[in-house]
Amino acid sequence: MLARPINAPDAPIPATGYVQAMEVSGHARLLFVSGQTPVGADGAVPEGFEAQCRQAWKNVAAQLAAAGMTLDNLVMHRTYLADRSFALANRAVRNEVLRGRQAALTVVVAGIFDENWLVEIEAVAAA
Numbered sequence: 001m002l003a004r005p006i007n008a009p010d011a012p013i014p015a016t017g018y019v020q021a022m023e024v025s026g027h028a029r030l031l032f033v034s035g036q037t038p039v040g041a042d043g044a045v046p047e048g049f050e051a052q053c054r055q056a057w058k059n060v061a062a063q064l065a066a067a068g069m070t071l072d073n074l075v076m077h078r079t080y081l082a083d084r085s086f087a088l089a090n091r092a093v094r095n096e097v098l099r100g101r102q103a104a105l106t107v108v109v110a111g112i113f114d115e116n117w118l119v120e121i122e123a124v125a126a127a
Contacts, residue, residue: 001027027126053093073125
């Protein structure tokens with residue numbers, strides 16, 4: 001698979017950790033990961049935004065692994081935040097988890113299904 005980041009010169013420059021577009025060619029499989037919540041396999045929801053964000057990313061990584069993929073296969077992800085105040089912490093955790101990997105992304109502030117959840121992350125991967 002070849003993933004080519006695209007940042008059009010006549011559009012805004014993206015902040016760190018993502019690209020404006022990602023072209024994927026030569027792939028054999030696409031994986032669409034449903035919104036992963038901050039609920040652990042044991043049913044527990046961690047306290048605080050950062051811990052919930054790490055758990056949601058852990059769940060994304062688990063779904064990728066179940067399909068024989070890793071975060072390296074990530075080409076797009078969408079994060080839903082329960083409140084705008086989590087934006088900077090979200091960026092910090094995302095950068096920590098992705099460790100320089102870039103993908104197309106969208107962050108949306110929205111009401112989330114369970115009021116105890118502060119974040120939900122969905123993803124697309126290609127291999």
